Amino acid sequence: MLPLPPATMYLASSFVWGFLFWMMATVSMIYQIEMANLTPLELILVGTALEVSAFLFEIPTGLLADTVSRRLSVVVGYFVTGIAFVLAASFPVFWVIALGSFIWGIGWTFISGAHQAWLADEVGVSEAGTLYLRGQKLSSYGSFLGIGIAMLLGSYQVNYPYLLAGYLFIAWGCFAWFGMTENNFKPMDTGEVSSFRKMGKTFSAGMLIIRGSPALLLLLAVGVVFGTFSEGYDRLATAHLLRSFEFPSPYGLEPVVLIGLFTATGSFLSIALVDLVEKKVDVDDSRQIANVLTVLTILILSSVIVFALSGYVWLAITMSILLMPIRRVVEPLTTAWMNQHTAADVRATVLSIHSQSDALGQMGGGPVVGVLAREFGIRPALTISAMLLFPAIWLYRRRDVHIKEQEE
Secondary structure (H helix, E strand, C coil): CCCCCHHHHHHHHHHHHHHHHHHHHHHHHHHHHHHCCCCHHHHHHHHHHHHHHHHHHHHHHHHHHHHCCHHHHHHHHHHHHHHHHHHHHHCCCHHHHHHHHHHHHHHHHHHCCHHHHHHHHHHCHHHHHHHHHHHHHHHHHHHHHHHHHHHHHHCCCCCHHHHHHHHHHHHHHHHHHHHCCCCCCCCCCCCCCCHHHHHHHHHHHHHHHHHCCHHHHHHHHHHHHHHHHHHHHHHHHHHHHHHCCCCCCHHHCCHHHHHHHHHHHHHHHHHHHHHHHHHHCCCCCHHHHHHHHHHHHHHHHHHHHHHHHCCCHHHHHHHHHHHHHHHHHHHHHHHHHHHCCCCHHHHHHHHHHHHHHHHHHHHHHHHHHHHHHHHHCHHHHHHHHHHCCHHHHHHHCCHHHHHHHHHC
16 A cells, blocks of 8 residues: 555645644634733734744755655654644643744654745646646645644633644644655765755755846745735734634534634635636746736735725725635645756755745744734735735746747
């Protein structure tokens, strides 16, 4: 049975990631708000801890993936993520949750970039672009299972799904160790040098590729912009629903059950939207990807503003549901676009640098939005977070950069 074909393993991992991540995510904010009683600023700082670790470790782990083994990097990432979840869910105290978030950031950097680069190596860039979208769709299918278990267990104790997700991530790391192959990985040839110097040469090569590619520079800038926006929304959206409104409780349902139902609806819509994009968008056409990302960004910005300013709880809930599928399509399209402009031997490093740009934006924007939420309230903070997306729209519209680069 083991190991699995690379495409099958990637799709299975995508399903499992959606399953376990959403088992945790469905309850994590409720856990932090109701069980740990974190303030809006503390909620933001928990996210900032995640992004600080992502910023610090993205490039080192990306270099490890490019110079040692992308398979090993992914497997280590699963183990570290599981440990982080178990720690954070075990102690409803701010500093422990923040520490767990920091450790999770390290785990994520081992997976980020390395998993996508591993797939591109094993199946080729063109086929990988299609599999990224299919993986996103399977991740949405997996989220249904994770949300269902979170609703069931969370009704008894809100941190139970969080704990279970951590233990299962560790178990999946064991499976991935035997299930992943690595037949086409070729470490960057830097001559007979030490491992650290080899990593340094790989990083330098990755930076040279980025500096020489207007498209990659643009995507790094967009990564900073999206990071600045997303930290405020991700950390305050649930708090906005629970604290700014009289949260509905039809039939006496607990908030964890209702939020699980809303999340499941968003996952269902994600499948439909990813399926549509997979059929209609040529992932080998940078200009077409830029057009789609422009439209998606406009939709995200307008939906968050309505979410923040609405005085009606059901309208706010509707916007939060619609934002899920829109945001989930952005990542695979961006990854496919970056792969078109990146050499295979530094692909994980370049993708990690892009993830680091997102972390940089979240580190800078998150605390500012947290202070705004403390001083002026959650609604103004969320509105300002949405407005931060305007530069991304302008950057995407610079299609002449991509067209010129393709012609050259």
